[in-house]
Amino acid sequence: MHFEYNEKTTRLAEQLTAFMDKHVYPIEQEYGTLFSDAHNQWRTPKVMEELKQKARAEGLWNLFMPEEYKPYGAGLTNLEYAPLCEIMGRVLFSSEIFNCSAPDTGNMEVLAKYGSSEQQEAWLKPLLEGQIRSAFAMTEPDVASCDATNIETSIRRDGDNYVINGRKWYISGAMNENCKILIVMGKTDPDAARHQQQSQILVPIETPGVTIVRPMSAMNMLDEPVGHAEIIFDNVKVPVENIILGEGRGFEVAQGRLGPGRIHHCMRLIGCAQRALDMACERVNQRVAFGKPLAKQQSVRESIAQMHCDIEQARLLTMKAADQMDRHGNKVAKDLIAAIKIVAPKMACRVIDEAIQMFGAMGTSQDAPLAAMYAYARTVRLADGPDQVHMMQLGRSLIEKKAR
Ligand SMILES: Cc1cc2nc3c(=O)[nH]c(=O)nc-3n(C[C@H](O)[C@H](O)[C@H](O)COP(=O)(O)OP(=O)(O)OC[C@H]3O[C@@H](n4cnc5c(N)ncnc54)[C@H](O)[C@@H]3O)c2cc1C
DSSP states (O other): OOOSOOHHHHHHHHHHHHHIIIIIGGGHHHHTTTTOSTTTTTSOOHHHHHHHHHHHHTTOSSTTSBGGGGGGSOOBOHHHHHHHHHHHHTSTTGGGGGTOOTTHHHHHHHHHHHOOHHHIIIIIHHHHTTSOEEEEEOOOTTSOTTSGGGOOOEEEEETTEEEEEEEEEEEETTTSTTEEEEEEEEESOTTSOGGGSEEEEEEETTSTTEEEEEEEOBTTBOOTTTOEEEEEEEEEEEEGGGBSSOTTOHHHHHHHHHHHHHHHHHHHHHHHHHHHHHHHHHHHHHOEETTEEGGGSHHHHHHHHHHHHHHHHHHHHHHHHHHHHHHHOTTTTHHHHHHHHHHHHHHHHHHHHHHHHHHGGGGGSTTSSHHHHHHHHHHHTTTTSOHHHHHHHHHHHHHHHHHO
């Protein structure tokens, strides 16, 4: 394994950094203030649409789409994408500028991989163009959703339609005005074998019977203008053609989306953590307490050194997982993907927490991005599978390998 980025990645990383320096960091603080009144809360601001056009004109668009779907994206490998995703992760809202934000990325991959040509025409195309947004609706308030076999929403066949009934929450992206399509997970056959009960189906958000109940906060933040919705499905009717891949194949579809989605969160979190460390290094040079800059305190130097070591470890593990995904596929790479999903969010929480400490009160305030970054890192310990579930699966897999 080579530790240097190749020529293509180096060029794109430079271009992306220049774009962030010129267009994104200067508006970062102001961006957070654009959603303060109810009228604007869930509306994508004009500045986002302008930045998307600029990014697209520069070729910084759909960088996440793996090379196997080259006609749709930049044709990068996971290993080539990792450093770019990290750069985007340095500012929480910036992935959308490059059409690389979750959950659209996972939904686009699902549609590229499993969608029929009609589904691709109707939903993948506008998503790739950045004209609409989407959400993935699996989690339910009434069941332990970390075990997806528990999901209870019913998807019942009725002639040429499916009828959907259920309640979901924490559905990221569904509050946004541009969110037009939901990929919903639910049971088509409660009597089938455990892993063949669930299916995934496309539900246009404006279908009668779909009600957005309320935005859910995460760590007391609403994440405007994207949001996390609670949604009721009350006798929602969609044509049978909306099922993805076929009845009972929900887990197969879920596997297709989760590997890349998980590692993308880790790449972004490495960006958050690196930014927090960069900011901390600057701050401790400027801030003077007890007669000398904080940078001259031994304990501060130790903390900075530890933050660097933690980030480097997680970055190398991410690159190793990405490399294995590229060379052997997501299934073979599942242990490394689980490992990085266990390591990166906790690492980011620790590093950002240390940076907040060095910043004093300002670290917790609206004048620094650290508190929002911490909230994001903390929620990724739950989203896309809680730490314990990945540990359970990784532990089981490692023990089974030794027993063979
Ligand atoms: C900000 C945010 C965004 C999200 N976005 C989405 C989204 O877009 N779409 C979507 O469908 N869902 C989304 N989720 C939901 C997320 O995927 C679920 O919260 C997660 O799968 C856990 O399910 P649960 O909340 O029902 O917790 P539960 O399933 O009730 O689990 C609770 C806890 O039980 C413990 N636990 C579970 N299994 C074990 C075990 N084997 N050993 C020990 N302890 C265990 C873990 O600590 C776990 O956190 C989001 C969540 C957050 C916070």
